[in-house]
Amino acid sequence: MTSSTESGLLLKASGISKHFGGLAALMDVSLTIHHKEIYGLIGPNGAGKTTLFNLLTGLYSADAGTITFDGINLSGKQPHEVTQTGIARTFQNIRLFANMTALENVMVGRSVRTHAGVFGAILLNQKTRDEERAIRHRAKELLIYTGIGHHSQMLAKNMSYGDQRRLEIARALATDPKLLALDEPAAGMNATETAALRKLLESIRLSGVTILLIEHDVKLVMGLCDRVAVLDYGKKIAEGTPTEVRRDPAVIEAYLGGAIA
Amino acid sequence: MSDLLTHWRKFKREPYAVWLGFALIGFALVLLPFATDAAMGRSWVRILDHTLLYIMLALGLNIVVGFAGLLDLGYVAFFAVGAYLYALLASPQFDLHLPFWTLLPLGALVACMFGVLLGAPTLRLRGDYLAIVTLGFGEIIRIFLNNLNAPVNITNGPQGLNMIDPIMIGDFSFSRTQQILGITFSSVHNYYYLFLALTLLIIFISIRLENSRIGRAWVAVREDEVAAQAMGINTRNVKLLAFAMGASFGGVSGGLFAGFQGFVSPESFHLTESIMVLCMVVLGGMGHIPGVILGAVLLSILPEALRYIGPLEEALFGRVIVDPADLRLLILGLAMVLIMLLRPAGLWPSPVQRREFSHHDES
Ligand SMILES: Nc1ncnc2c1ncn2[C@@H]1O[C@H](COP(=O)(O)OP(=O)(O)O)[C@@H](O)[C@H]1O
Numbered sequence: 031m032t033s034s035t036e037s038g039l040l041l042k043a044s045g046i047s048k049h050f051g052g053l054a055a056l057m058d059v060s061l062t063i064h065h066k067e068i069y070g071l072i073g074p075n076g077a078g079k080t081t082l083f084n085l086l087t088g089l090y091s092a093d094a095g096t097i098t099f100d101g102i103n104l105s106g107k108q109p110h111e112v113t114q115t116g117i118a119r120t121f122q123n124i125r126l127f128a129n130m131t132a133l134e135n136v137m138v139g140r141s142v143r144t145h146a147g148v149f150g151a152i153l154l155n156q157k158t159r160d161e162e163r164a165i166r167h168r169a170k171e172l173l174i175y176t177g178i179g180h181h182s183q184m185l186a187k188n189m190s191y192g193d194q195r196r197l198e199i200a201r202a203l204a205t206d207p208k209l210l211a212l213d214e215p216a217a218g219m220n221a222t223e224t225a226a227l228r229k230l231l232e233s234i235r236l237s238g239v240t241i242l243l244i245e246h247d248v249k250l251v252m253g254l255c256d257r258v259a260v261l262d263y264g265k266k267i268a269e270g271t272p273t274e275v276r277r278d279p280a281v282i283e284a285y286l287g288g289a290i291a
Numbered sequence: 292m293s294d295l296l297t298h299w300r301k302f303k304r305e306p307y308a309v310w311l312g313f314a315l316i317g318f319a320l321v322l323l324p325f326a327t328d329a330a331m332g333r334s335w336v337r338i339l340d341h342t343l344l345y346i347m348l349a350l351g352l353n354i355v356v357g358f359a360g361l362l363d364l365g366y367v368a369f370f371a372v373g374a375y376l377y378a379l380l381a382s383p384q385f386d387l388h389l390p391f392w393t394l395l396p397l398g399a400l401v402a403c404m405f406g407v408l409l410g411a412p413t414l415r416l417r418g419d420y421l422a423i424v425t426l427g428f429g430e431i432i433r434i435f436l437n438n439l440n441a442p443v444n445i446t447n448g449p450q451g452l453n454m455i456d457p458i459m460i461g462d463f464s465f466s467r468t469q470q471i472l473g474i475t476f477s478s479v480h481n482y483y484y485l486f487l488a489l490t491l492l493i494i495f496i497s498i499r500l501e502n503s504r505i506g507r508a509w510v511a512v513r514e515d516e517v518a519a520q521a522m523g524i525n526t527r528n529v530k531l532l533a534f535a536m537g538a539s540f541g542g543v544s545g546g547l548f549a550g551f552q553g554f555v556s557p558e559s560f561h562l563t564e565s566i567m568v569l570c571m572v573v574l575g576g577m578g579h580i581p582g583v584i585l586g587a588v589l590l591s592i593l594p595e596a597l598r599y600i601g602p603l604e605e606a607l608f609g610r611v612i613v614d615p616a617d618l619r620l621l622i623l624g625l626a627m628v629l630i631m632l633l634r635p636a637g638l639w640p641s642p643v644q645r646r647e648f649s650h651h652d653e654s
């Protein structure tokens with residue numbers, strides 16, 4: 031255990047900036063996420079939320095700023111190394127392995143926690159056999175856990191939209207993350223599906239996984255999150271509990287508008 | 292009718308039916324060269340030998356193109372590396388005569404290294420760009436082989452290398468007619484069984500890899516590279532591994548080719564060969580091992596069968612009207628166009644589509 035985990039701090043991003051050509055997508059953004067909390071990230075379209083996710087997960091590299099996760103400096107790390115340290119994510123525009131079954135999708139997620147190499151695969155020794163069985167077992171568990179166990183043999187591309195979102199969560203959980211980063215998981219879901227998703231997220235948090243949530247559904251964010259940060263044009267304009275944020279004049283101005291005030 | 296079908300499906304799942312199927316196929320494969328020899332002559336047994344070499348090549352390319360989704364147009368380079376390695380180390384060229392059991396793994400290993408060598412600079416490329424670079428790589432290897440006769444003569448240039456040692460295991464020479472249990476095995480028969488054994492080994496390795504953590508990583512990279520990275524897959528290593536494995540199959544096939552022919556020259560490793568092997572993979576069903584084998588068999592046999600066009604024309608019309616060589620290519624091309632139009636996923640694509648309709652779970 032590092033000192034940062036003892037103090038309850040899981041992720042600390044400080045002074046993050048990112049430019050695309052002349053466009054400043056993120057400007058000097060800092061935030062901290064604590065263990066086992068659900069941290070919401072909201073803001074209008076184009077505010078830079080997804081960009082921040084891409085920086086956290088190593089897909090982009092920041093122009094300035096540092097990210098420390100669980101006591102490890104993430105700068106310069108490749109996406110797969112970030113996953114190794116314990117951040118898993120889903121994508122705003124679903125990115126499943128379309129021509130693999132639901133089960134296989136989740137099994138791929140186990141890859142980062144398993145070891146079989148070429149010789150193990152060819153010889154299929156007892157160790158590899160056991161590992162393979164464990165991978166399959168865990169993948170099935172996660173499908174059932176996320177409520178799509180009955181679709182394990184379905185191709186990902188043929189699943190319903192809501193189920194695909196669940197499958198992405200199952201696949202991300204398969205990497206044994208400490209931090210689960212969800213990019214608009216409720217987008218396109220109806221009220222029933224959103225309610226079920228909320229239950230799922232609460233149960234994931236109870237299992238000890240910290241959640242970073244980008245979401246447009248204000249009701250979901252306000253009901254679920256412990257703390258919320260608001261991004262607007264690449265700047266963090268507010269941070270606090272949902273109640274605090276909801277009362278913040280800058281937030282009302284920029285994003286929530288008349289709908290909340 | 293549907294009753295019969297369900298019975299057949301049930302029967303197919305029975306373990307003894309599976310074993311029966313394997314036994315029948317095995318029996319047929321053992322008898323095949325003798326039946327072919329009797330029915331169609333010795334030259335067709337030689338064609339069978341070549342077919343087996345092509346199956347190995349197609350399965351190797353299938354790992355790169357079919358599993359990992361990396362379009363490789365220079366695959367024949369690894370076949371060339373394997374063949375020349377064997378030729379240089381087992382011929383009068385340097386008066387080296389290494390034994391087969393070292394040459395075979397060495398060929399796989401060196402081809403593997405060439406696979407990584409090609410893979411490393413192309414890691415960021417996909418699709419058409421990758422295709423162009425690999426195409427260039429294939430040509431570079433061939434041109435090197437063509438020109439490495441000066442200032443120091445290594446490959447003997449366009450003349451190629453001659454008098455390559457035939458394959459020997461212990462005292463058993465595959466190029467000699469052998470008497471075993473009173474049965475006469477000619478050279479092409481001996482090679483058939485050797486190639487068959489190695490083809491089966493390569494099929495076995497392909498299947499094991501496909502159903503492993505590594506095979507899943509390959510397919511994940513093919514399906515969505517960014518998502519694969521985000522799932523913790525080191526896509527660089529996974530792609531290099533695909534290039535290396537695919538190349539090693541090519542190297543093995545090349546070594547066998549050199550020992551079998553006794554002669555290699557750069558002529559044999561033209562771009563058209565890469566394209567032919569790619570056609571086998573695509574036509575059969577990319578990423579599906581039985582399909583790829585079928586593709587390799589068809590595209591090895593069909594051009595040979597079309598050699599009968601000349602005699603057929605004479606028999607029908609009394610004289611040759613259209614040049615048989617032209618007609619042969621025309622028919623071959625037409626057949627491929629038709630197959631791809633009618634079955635875009637290949638003749639025998641992976642049955643995932645079917646699998647998803649039967650919602651039962653294996654365990
Ligand atoms: N790869 C990229 N190249 C250029 N511009 C980008 C890229 N990714 C995001 N942007 C821009 O950065 C801004 C923030 O985008 P994004 O992070 O997707 O916003 P959000 O997820 O909050 O809706 C937008 O103006 C978007 O057009």
Ligand SMILES: [Mg+2]
Nearest residue numbers: 079080081122
């Ligand atoms: Mg977004």
